[in-house]
Amino acid sequence: xxxxxxxxxxxxxxxxxxxxxxxxxxxxxxxxxxxxxxxxxxxxxxxxxxxxxxxxxxxxxxxxxxxxxxxxxxxxxxxxxxxxxxxxxxxxxxxxxxxxxxxxxxxxxxxxxxxxxxxxxxxxxxxxxxxxxxxxxxxxxxxxxxxxxxxxxxxxxxxxxxxxxxxxxxxxxxxxxxxxxxxxxxxxxxxxxxxxxxxxxxxxxxxxxxxxxxxxxxxxxxxxxxxxxxxxxxxxxxxxxxxxxxxxxxxxxxxxxxxxxxxxxxxxxxxxxxxxxxxxxxxxxxxxxxxxxxxxxxxxxxxxxxxxxxxxxxxxxxxxxxxxxxxxxxxxxxxxxxxxxxxxxxxxxxxxxxxxxxxxxxxxxxxxxxxxxxxxxxxx
Amino acid sequence: xxxxxxxxxxxxxxxxxxxxxxxxxxxxxxxxxxxxxxxxxxxxxxxxxxxxxxxxxxxxxxxxxxxxxxxxxxxxxxxxxxxxxxxxxxxxxxxxxxxxxxxxxxxxxxxxxxxxxxxxxxxxxxxxxxxxxxxxxxxxxxxxxxxxxxxxxxxxxxxxxxxxxxxxxxxxxxxxxxxxxxxxxxxxxxxxxxxxxxxxxxxxxxxxxxxxxxxxxxxxxxxxxxxxxxxxxxxxxxxxxxxxxxxxxxxxxxxxxxxxxxxxxxxxxxxxxxxxxxxxxxxxxxxxxxxxxxxxxxxxxxxxxxxxxxxxxxxxxxxxxxxxxxxxxxxxxxxxxx
Numbered sequence: 001x002x003x004x005x006x007x008x009x010x011x012x013x014x015x016x017x018x019x020x021x022x023x024x025x026x027x028x029x030x031x032x033x034x035x036x037x038x039x040x041x042x043x044x045x046x047x048x049x050x051x052x053x054x055x056x057x058x059x060x061x062x063x064x065x066x067x068x069x070x071x072x073x074x075x076x077x078x079x080x081x082x083x084x085x086x087x088x089x090x091x092x093x094x095x096x097x098x099x100x101x102x103x104x105x106x107x108x109x110x111x112x113x114x115x116x117x118x119x120x121x122x123x124x125x126x127x128x129x130x131x132x133x134x135x136x137x138x139x140x141x142x143x144x145x146x147x148x149x150x151x152x153x154x155x156x157x158x159x160x161x162x163x164x165x166x167x168x169x170x171x172x173x174x175x176x177x178x179x180x181x182x183x184x185x186x187x188x189x190x191x192x193x194x195x196x197x198x199x200x201x202x203x204x205x206x207x208x209x210x211x212x213x214x215x216x217x218x219x220x221x222x223x224x225x226x227x228x229x230x231x232x233x234x235x236x237x238x239x240x241x242x243x244x245x246x247x248x249x250x251x252x253x254x255x256x257x258x259x260x261x262x263x264x265x266x267x268x269x270x271x272x273x274x275x276x277x278x279x280x281x282x283x284x285x286x287x288x289x290x291x292x293x294x295x296x297x298x299x300x301x302x303x304x305x306x307x308x309x310x311x312x313x314x315x316x317x318x319x320x321x322x323x324x325x326x327x328x329x330x331x332x333x334x335x336x337x338x339x340x341x342x343x344x345x346x347x348x349x350x351x352x353x354x355x356x357x358x359x360x361x362x363x364x365x366x367x368x369x370x371x372x373x374x375x376x377x378x379x380x
Numbered sequence: 381x382x383x384x385x386x387x388x389x390x391x392x393x394x395x396x397x398x399x400x401x402x403x404x405x406x407x408x409x410x411x412x413x414x415x416x417x418x419x420x421x422x423x424x425x426x427x428x429x430x431x432x433x434x435x436x437x438x439x440x441x442x443x444x445x446x447x448x449x450x451x452x453x454x455x456x457x458x459x460x461x462x463x464x465x466x467x468x469x470x471x472x473x474x475x476x477x478x479x480x481x482x483x484x485x486x487x488x489x490x491x492x493x494x495x496x497x498x499x500x501x502x503x504x505x506x507x508x509x510x511x512x513x514x515x516x517x518x519x520x521x522x523x524x525x526x527x528x529x530x531x532x533x534x535x536x537x538x539x540x541x542x543x544x545x546x547x548x549x550x551x552x553x554x555x556x557x558x559x560x561x562x563x564x565x566x567x568x569x570x571x572x573x574x575x576x577x578x579x580x581x582x583x584x585x586x587x588x589x590x591x592x593x594x595x596x597x598x599x600x601x602x603x604x605x606x607x608x609x610x611x612x613x614x615x616x617x618x619x620x621x622x623x624x625x626x627x628x629x630x631x632x633x634x635x636x637x638x639x640x641x642x643x644x645x646x647x648x649x650x651x652x653x654x655x656x657x658x659x660x661x662x663x664x665x666x667x668x669x670x671x672x673x674x675x676x677x678x679x680x681x682x683x684x685x686x687x688x689x690x691x692x693x694x695x696x697x698x699x700x701x702x703x704x705x706x707x708x709x710x711x712x713x714x715x716x717x718x
Contacts, residue, residue, distance in 0.1 A: 009640060015627075015699035022700070053702025098643070115385040124642070356395070376704055 012236030013052075021241035022057040028248045029059040037063045037200050037339050038247055041183060042148075042207035043070030043367030044235045050372045052237040062248065065200065065339035066362070066369035068182055068293060069207055071147045071175075072099045073361040073368045076289045077325045079175050080105030083144045085319055086173060086312060087118040093136060095121050095129050096144040097151070099365050104358070106325050110144075126151070126158040133162075133170045142171045142312055149210045152176045152301065153274035156281045159303075159310060173312045174302050177288060179210050180218045181299035186338055187226050200339035203247045205240065206232035208262035215270025216260050223258040234262040281307060292333030292361035328353075333360035336369055343373040350374055395708050397604075417617065418540060419463040419600060422533055432536075434469030436460060437528035445492070445522055448561050449577030453495030455652055456525040458581050459603070461503040465583040466599045466655065468538045468590060469531035471505040477526040478510070482517045492523070502581045505529065534587075535595050542597050543618035547686040548664040550657040552585065552671050553578065554630040554679045555607050559649030560638040575634045580653030580676060588670050589657075596667070598658040601651065605709050608647040610656050611694040612708040619691055624684035624706065626696045648709035658686065 011017075040046055046066045049055055055064060068074050084107045087094040094110070101110040101122055114120040119139075123129055126143060133141040145155040155176065162170045186199055206219045211232050219230045229250040233243030243261045250257060260266050281304060288300030308314040327333070330348045335341040343349050343362065353359040355371050362370035389396040406414065413421045420436035440456040450458075461471035476496070480489070500506060557578040564575060582601060589596065598618075600610045607629070615622045631639075631646045639646050653676070659667050664682050671680035689695070694706040 018700040051704065052700075053698055053704050056702040057700070111387050111389065112385070115387045375707055 009236055012234070012238040014238065017238050018052075018057070018241055021238065021245055025057075025062065025241065025245050025248055026059050028245065028252050029061055031252045032061055032248070035061045035063060036248065036251055037065050037202045038205060038244060039065040039067045039186070039201045039203070039339065040205040040240070041067035041069040041179060042205075042210070042235075043067075043073065043365065044207065044209070045069070045205055045233070045240055046367045046369065046372065048235055048237055048240050050366075050376060054237060054240055057241070058244070062244065066336075066372070067204075068186070068290060068337050068361070069148065069179065070361075070365055070367040071151075071177060072103055073364040074177065074182075074290045074292065075100070075103060075146060075175060076291045077105040078289065078321070078323075080109070081107055081325075082173060082313075082320050083110055084108060084113050085321060086142050086144070086316060087113040087120050088116070089140070089316075089319075091138070091140055093119045093121060093132060093139045093141045094144055095123050095132055095141060097124075097126075097146060098122055100144065100146055103364050126154040127161065129158055129170060130161055130165070130167070133167050137169060140169055140171055142173060144173045144175070146175045148177055148179055148207070149214045149278075150207075150212070152282065153213060153271075153277050156277040159281050159307065160277070162310070170310070171312045171315065172303060172310050174282070176282070176301040177290070178299055178301065179207060179214075180221075182290065182293070182296055183219075183222060184226075185293065185296045185299070187222075187228070189338060201228065203229040203250070204231075205243045205247070206230050206258075208232050208234050208239075208266050211260075211262070211266045211270060213271050213274045215268050216258060216266055217268050217270070220258050223256050227256050229256050230258045232258070232260045232262055232266050234264070290361075291364075292327060292331070292337055294327075294334070328359040331360035333362045333370070336362050343370040346370070391604075398708075416539070416541075417613070419466040420469060420529075420531070422467065422469075422536070432533055434464050434467045434531040434533050435528070436463040437526065438463060439524065439526040441521070441524050442562070443521055444562075444565060445488075447565055447577055448574045449557075450579035450652070451492055451495050452523060452525055453492035454499050455579050456527050457496055457499035457503065457505075458579055458652060460527040460529040461499075461505060461531075462582045462601045462653075462655070464529055464531035465503075465581075465586045466538075466601055467531075467533060468535040468586065468596075468599070469533045470587070471503045471529055471531045471583055473508045474500070474505055474527050474529040476507045476510040477513075479513045479515060479520050479524040479526075481520050481522050482514055484523060489523070492525075499581060503583050505531075534590055538596060538598060539617075540598050540600065540614050541617040543614055543620050543622075543658045543686050544597075545620065545686055545688050546661055547597050547658045548661055548682050549611070549622060549624065549684040549686070550659060550664060550667055550671070550680065551607065551629065551683050552582075552655045552657070552680050553653075553677045554632045554635070555602065555651055555654055556631060556635045556639070556644075556646035556649035557654070558652040559606065559644070560635040560646075562650075563642060563644070564638055575632075575638065578651050578653040578676070582653060582655055585655075585671060585674055585677065588673065589667055592666065592670055594659070594663045594667060594670075596657045596659050596663075599655055601653070601655040603652060604650050606646075606648045606650055607654075607656065608645070608694065608706050608709055611706065614658065615694050616692045618686075621687045621690045621692075622684060622694045623687050623689070624694065624696050625699075627699045628681060628683045630679035630681060645709075647706060 110120045231243040231246040282301040285300045287295045303311045332346045358364045362368035390400040420434040425431040438459040445452040464471045561575040561577045671677040
């Protein structure tokens with residue numbers, strides 16, 4: 001069969017449909033008696049909103065808060081330093097996904113490591129690591145695993161293949177993070193001393209790809225317990241616009257529910273096989289540091305103890321740096337992620353902090369709020 | 381420069397590339413001719429200006445060396461001749477420098493040289509000086525080629541800094557084929573219909589346009605950095621805003637498919653036989669008509685216009701009434717992961 005991907009996206013970028021949805025949102029929003037802040041959790045949604053200019057289609061009382069859902073942006077310097085140190089080992093090939101190689105830690109980025117002689121490769125899929133390992137039997141091939149629930153099953157599959165094929169030169173550095181825990185952190189965070197210092201998130205657009213794996217059920221507590229409407233939406237412009245419409249209607253009709261816009265792939269329960277695969281190899285970490293947000297309980301995964309012989313955090317524990325690195329003092333990414341500040345309120349925005357030399361998570365990748373404001377500035 | 385070592389991003393044809401050129405090369409070697417920043421420089425050999433030639437150089441390090449739609453030989457002639465053609469010059473004499481890795485297959489070398497010959501004939505140019513070096517295994521990746529070329533300017537005044545409000549922007553064909561084709565083959569992505577690179581010599585098209593009595597305001601082949609690099613350079617050099625209607629930019633279904641899969645923007649992917657023209661409003665329809673006479677240019681079309689709204693910026697207009705800036709590509713070309 002010929003490559004006919006267009007059927008998968010053409011309809012979801014249709015100008016007439018987008019315009020019609022914009023009109024419906026506008027009409028519904030006139031019935032609101034207050035402003036609504038909708039957080040799109042996932043970087044993929046932020047990207048769509050920016051790329052297709054959806055913000056320009058929103059009425060004045062609907063605002064987007066760009067969430068922490070870009071696994072590359074939220075990776076703290078400590079973890080990138082781990083990757084850097086591992087990559088600089090002489091007998092190591094370090095593999096990771098896409099954008100990760102650009103992000104600077106305290107010693108530089110993986111790109112810098114490569115310029116200094118390290119063998120760093122990016123792969124499209126974790127399973128590509130198998131080929132690298134087979135072709136380089138005298139090297140240790142380390143997979144620096146990043147991503148949310150979406151990519152975790154692929155890492156688990158890589159480990160499963162490694163065990164089955166009895167390959168003895170594949171190792172892992174696990175940085176998989178989970179979405180619901182960080183959403184909860186964003187809502188729960190309060191400053192005891194300042195009353196107004198609460199989050200401003202009224203509703204969520206939930207990441208659909210994560211939900212394909214984990215099921216929409218992981219978001220039910222946000223509607224039920226935390227009283228924040230959720231619309232699990234796809235990543236095309238029509239999807240996001242429809243998700244916004246669903247949320248606005250909930251407010252107008254005084255409902256608070258978990259709704260699925262992305263019905264073409266998301267179910268309540270998700271992909272049970274993938275969940276089993278994750279559970280077989282991974283367990284929760286107590287704490288994981290997020291760039292911009294600090295330590296978030298139970299928000300990441302690690303390899304179970306019985307697989308520690310594959311775990312570089314165990315094997316290389318002597319050489320991996322342990323010191324904490326503070327986020328930059330002037331950086332307000334944490335506030336931006338909670339919807340309490342906009343990028344241009346930051347003192348270092350566009351001066352000390354730019355896409356080419358990011359200080360905070362929101363400037364790191366094209367999916368971060370600051371990076372988007374920097375690029376699209378006067379058009380937003 | 382803050383950076384201590386040269387990274388791959390410094391060769392991407394985008395922001396980092398320009399930074400390296402400005403902060404290292406221009407700093408020491410800059411002069412009035414180089415500062416014009418054109419594809420090829422127009423230089424005077426005699427003090428009275430009686431003998432103008434267009435002069436340029438380009439190096440080719442492509443991997444794989446044989447790709448769908450061309451090879452390193454073809455591209456090394458196209459690249460240099462196209463740079464001359466974009467200045468309205470007729471490519472005449474080329475030099476050819478070849479650096480070969482020890483162990484390289486002689487039959488492959490001959491194949492490459494045959495491609496060079498064929499492409500020279502299309503341009504009406506000949507090789508008048510050459511150099512061959514062989515280096516130990518591992519010193520280069522198979523074969524690197526440098527060509528320099530001189531040509532006779534057929535018109536003058538074609539320049540990236542001459543765009544003015546009201547000019548229209550024309551693209552010669554569907555974009556991003558070369559970049560998509562190379563990425564697909566490099567990553568081993570198997571497609572039912574392979575994407576041929578657009579690699580081609582552009583002088584015949586330029587000649588046809590000039591012969592029709594039309595003088596384009598600016599022309600540039602959208603190589604590294606793609607269409608977005610060319611438009612951004614023009615916007616800055618001419619201090620204008622360029623507005624592009626995104627839906628009008630021709631992109632083939634296969635190329636869009638690859639870009640969707642890998643997370644690339646077609647506007648930032650390289651081309652090797654696709655060029656942009658800025659033309660006076662009254663010439664635009666005729667230019668498109670002339671381009672369409674060439675088989676590979678059946679999708680030639682007007683994609684935008686020069687305005688003064690956001691100076692030095694390129695704005696993409698969507699079909700649903702929103703706008704965004706089209707950026708100069710930055711960083712290494714990497715797929716987004718989410």
